[in-house]
Amino acid sequence: KQEVTQIPAALSVPEGENLVLNCSFTDSAIYNLQWFRQDPGKGLTSLLLIQSSQREQTSGRLNASLDKSSGRSTLYIAASQPGDSATYLCAVGDTTSGTYKYIFGTGTRLKVLA
């Protein structure tokens, strides 16, 4: 059974710091991995999607990497800002049950201090 873990569960950093969020998964047979942002009381906003054949994706100050063989993905946020404060979720596209579905980690709650 695919399991997704995100470490740390919570993170507090001063504004301007570069930071890395981690996501690990137990079964490397994934078809993609997606990073989301969730603001309190809101829905999920897609940040980056990495297909299984890709190593990384970039969007603005965000860079996500994927290492399927080691079961890891990282989300790098450059020059963090207070507006980046949110919960970040990773989800792996899993086919171990014979169809496509996303399995989520429990998230990293980020607070960027002004």
Place this chain on the structure above:
Amino acid sequence: NAGVTQTPKFRVLKTGQSMTLLCAQDMNHEYMYWYRQDPGMGLRLIHYSVGEGTTAKGEVPDGYNVSRLKKQNFLLGLESAAPSQTSVYFCASSYQGKTEAFFGQGTRLTVV
């Protein structure tokens, strides 16, 4: 382009009552999903659909039923609500299984 829209946004039910949550997408997506989000447990898949007229069970299907009579709509039903079903429910859709998933804004359900 509305994306994924969930109705209602908030609801309070009494134990034993029934209700239906509606998810509508206007992106012509084949795949649709219902998740619930609980503190400390992340998002867990309830049911999903890979196309019009199809449904399948996810990780936590007990107490819920679904229907996908039209491609753009995915309904989640609670026949007899229980306090354990107090949660935030999210609907998602994707064009195909391997493509980006888009989420609705969520439905906060409280069962008293």
